[in-house]
Amino acid sequence: MDFAGLLPDFGNVLYTVVAFVVALSIIVTVHEFGHYIVGRWSGIRAEVFSIGFGPKLFSRVDRRGTRWQVAAIPLGGYVKFLGDANAASAGADDATMSALTADERRHTMHGAPLWARAVTVVAGPVFNFILSVLIFAGIFLWVGTATDQPVIGSMVELPQGAGDLRAGDRILAVEGHDTPDYPALVAAVDTLPSAPVMHYLVEREGAALEVDGPALYPARLAGVGPGTAAMSAGLKSGDVILDIDGTPLAAFADLQAAVKAAEGRAMALTVWRPGMPVNDSFSVTLAPKSTDIPTADGGFETRWLIGATGSFSFEPLTRPTGIIEAVTRGGQEVSFIVKSSLSGLWHMVTGAISSCNLRGAIGIAETSAAAASSGAQNFIWFIAVLSTAVGFLNLFPIPVLDGGHLVFHAWEALTGKPPSDRVLNVLMAIGVALVLTLMLFGLKNDLFCP
Known part of the structure; x- marks a missing residue:
């Protein structure tokens, strides 16, 4: 066996595992800390x-008697409160x-x-x-917000240059x-014909000038999504697609049209990457994937995609984002993820859409590794998305999940007494079976879905 040949694959697997463990550990720590600190504030001892x-x-015991520990299997975590029979707080230790x-x-979860x-x-x-809101808000504070009027902050790197x-x-x-304004600029993208060079009217130092510049929305990849056809083919943010199957591309709309027309057929792309000489390029082959994407009205649209986004031929001038504005936008991101x-x-x-959209641990691990490899900001953004998903999933009314416990508490509030131990044990067993079934279904999708 060629063990040397296995090293690259082993490195990729290790990178995937490490990225997944880091992301999951941050999310689990915050989740369990929520249980711990609010429990402590409520008089419940952990x-x-x-x-x-x-x-x-390793572990240590703090002055309140709580043992803080890191265990060998980094795939979750728990808080065990005084009087709990197990880590899931599913019953009392009689x-x-x-x-x-x-x-x-009074200081136990059950009393x-x-x-x-x-x-x-x-x-x-x-x-x-x-956590998700704060991460999103922090990113918005870091990158700033585009000014109301379209002003060029800097030109992106293109093989034909910035023109005038x-x-x-x-x-x-x-x-x-x-x-x-930017809505008008976006509308112009949808109405302008594809052309490598466009005529611009700009205001420069107080004077109006007519100048030539590159396509307003060139065939350039502003971002490449984790686990997509583009990332699998080795494409990166900043790559410019020069042609597909020999047909030159003048604008991003040409790239979209070619991907749609291919309907999943493999395509040969000629690519220019920033830092390369103007006349150099390289080739990749990829096949678009059928993807269900959310629409503004709450539905879904199935399209052929390579998993890349476009942008203007310039980076907008930005202004500082206000704290309230950033937090509001962070909340809107969380709301959008939950609704979607x-x-x-x-x-x-x-x-209405394929069940392959539900992924399991392998798919999440691969996505976390892809996000980490595409930059710190993308990885941090992914952690925020995953944290929202974990919070949302835990609110499902399934025994063993937090939502299931809330259902038990609601029953107690209505009837004046909690479910009996017998009923609780049966429901918990059903909950474990449902969660395991969901995990296995996601794993099956990871292994067999395209």
Whole structure:
């Protein structure tokens, strides 16, 4: 066996595992810390705070008596409260509970008031949402917000250069179409014919000038999505697609049209990458994937995609993003992810879109590695998306998940007593079966879906 030949594959697998573990560990830590800190504020004592399962690697006990530990299997975590029979807080340890005084029982998950138990349970998902909002807001603060008027901050790198356009130019019109703001500039992209060179009217140092520049929306990849055909083919952000199957491309619309026309057929792309000499290029072959994407009305549209986004031929001039604005936009991102997830699940259940859209641990790990390899900002953004997904999933009304515990608490609020131990054990078994079925279904999709 050629062990040397296995090293590259081993390196890729290791990178995938490390990226997945890092992302998952951050999300789980925040989730469990939500349970822990709100439980503590509610008077419920935590005995163990664990990142990972299985044998502990190292631990320490704080002054409150909580053991903080890192365990050997980094695929989750838990908080075990005083009186819990297990890490899932699924039942009480009768021996422990019977040995406690009435005052001490108040500090257990099973002896605390209903409100304290409910807020402790819901805190995990809520902290996941808070983490996502803060990450999104931080990124918006970091990158800034485009000014209302289309002003060039800098030109992107293109093989034909920037033409006569310069940083600081305010774009007044493109090919005769007035562009007082970005909505008008976007509308111009949809109406202008494809051309490698366009005529611009710009304001420069207080004077209006007519200049030539590159296509407003060139066939350049501004971003490449994790796990997509473009990333699998080795394409990167900044790559310019010169032609497909020998047909030259003048604008991103030409790339979109060629991908749509291919209908999944393999295509030969000629690519120029920033840093290469103007006349150099390289070739890649890829096949577009049929992809279900969410629409503005809450539905889904199936399209052939390579998984890349475009952009203007310039980077917009930005202004600092306000804190309130950033947090608001972060909340909007979380809301969009939750709504899209609900819509996606409904469309899968009804058969409107493929069930292959549901991925398992392998797919998530591969996506985390792809996000990490495309840059720190993309990886951090992915953590925020995954944190939202984890918070959303944990609110499902399935026993063993936080949502299932909330259902039990709601039952207790309505009837005045919790479900019996017998009923609770049966429901927990059903919950475990449902979660395992969901995990196996996702794993099957990872292995067999295109």
